[in-house]
Amino acid sequence: MRNLDAPRLCSGTRLRVTELRRHIVKATILTGEAKGDNVLIPRIPIIPNNLPFNFKRLQFPLKVAFSMTINKSQSQTLKVAGLHLDMPCFSHGQLYVAGSRVSKAKNLHVYAEGKKSLNIIYKSILQ
Known part of the structure; x- marks a missing residue:
C-alpha cells in the first residue's frame, strides 16, 4: 500500500x-x-x-x-451499515462504536445469532 x-x-x-x-x-x-x-x-x-x-x-x-472492522470504522460516517455479530464484541465500547456510525437507526442492520450479542461493560465503573 x-x-x-x-x-x-x-x-x-x-x-x-x-x-x-x-x-x-x-x-x-x-x-x-x-x-x-x-x-x-x-x-x-x-x-x-x-x-x-x-x-x-x-x-x-x-x-x-x-467490509471494514469496527476499529477501522471509527470516525467514519456511513449512510447505511450492517453489523455481523456472529461472535460477541471483545472490547469495551466496541458495540457502541459500531452502532453509532450511521445517523439514522433505520439505516443500521444488525445480524446476531439468536438476535442477541454481548456488550463488554466494566461493571466496576457502574458502581
Whole structure:
C-alpha cells in the first residue's frame, strides 16, 4: 500500500471505482476534503527489499474492501451499515462504536445469532 497524494489519496480514503483499465483505475473519492473528485490511479512498481532476491511487480496500490472492522470504522460516517455479530464484541465500547456510525437507526442492520450479542461493560465503573 502507498499514499499517493496525501491527504487526498492516503490510507483510509474510500473510493468508488468507476472504470477499470489494464494500467489505470478511474475512481471517485467518497471521503475527506477531496470528496467528489475524480482520480486516476496508475499501476506502480513494487520492489520488495526484505527478500534474498530481487524482483519487481506492477500493481494497483488499492485494497478492495466490501467490509471494514469496527476499529477501522471509527470516525467514519456511513449512510447505511450492517453489523455481523456472529461472535460477541471483545472490547469495551466496541458495540457502541459500531452502532453509532450511521445517523439514522433505520439505516443500521444488525445480524446476531439468536438476535442477541454481548456488550463488554466494566461493571466496576457502574458502581
